[in-house]
Amino acid sequence: MDGVRTRRQAAAGKSKTAVAAKSNGDAATDPTAEADYPYENIFLFWPNLIGYSRIVLAIASLYYMPLHPRTCSLLYSVSCILDALDGYAARYFEQSTRFGAVLDMVTDRCTTACLIVFLSTAFPRWAIIFQGLVALDLASHYMHMYATLAMGGSDTSHKAVDRSRSWLLNLYYTNKTVLFVFCALNELFFIALYLLSFSSPILQPSLLKPIAPDVVNNGLYETAQINSSILRQIFANPHSAAALEMARANKMDSFWPWVLAGISFPVMAGKQIINVIQLVKASKWLAEGDVKARRAAGLPRRRPVTLKSAKPSGR
Structure with a gap:
């Protein structure tokens, strides 16, 4: 009887320990918590594998970029199309991760920047415009991502833009059709300019x-x-x-590149306006957080007001 009672007390003690661990929110103390889930390698999730393939295609397109416009455009376009596919894969396989979101954004920014750098060499007269577009794109998305993590919390997605802050950014990030059209036509415009650099007379x-x-x-x-x-x-x-x-020079006909550039230019211009709005909104959001943090720290410190003695009137 004493042995049975001892085993019962030990089991009861383990159950109390597990309940206490759950109440304290510490799942690591419960050995059965991790055993219920299989081992997962985040780096081998399907959306991230698609992201790696995008990087390989982008590097290949850069290799062919100087002299092979058709091969480069094909590889670059496939890389851009896969950008939409990884999002569907993340939702279908329930494999949305922070690493995948950052990988996707970094790949987008780097590939677009590399293409625009080439355009600045192909059209040196407009190099300052292309440099400004690269700077705006990088600064806008970095500020937006940092503001979302700092003000919204580490679990907040950069696409979770509240409508009260900006209805335009809310529409841009929450409507998948709008996001796809803007991103696709923005890239299409720069691809069209790239093709035009192969269909113009001697540039210099x-x-x-x-x-x-x-x-x-x-x-x-x-x-x-x-x-x-x-x-x-x-x-x-x-x-x-x-x-x-x-x-x-004169490597291909310029008709279709001009058509693609004309169709996609308004959307590309709208994308740059969205980048400016995103940069301004993120800056204001960070400034609001700075004001709250300074008030919580008692800043600015209130200094005692001293009344100066009134000067004699001389009468």
């Missing part, structure tokens, strides 16, 4: 300076000394700016 004629006939004759035929600078002009470096522009 100043890079290709013709060699005067008398210089060639004097340098190659009338003297035994071969001028190395002349050789460099005749046999141009295949990686030089002039050689790349010669390879790109």
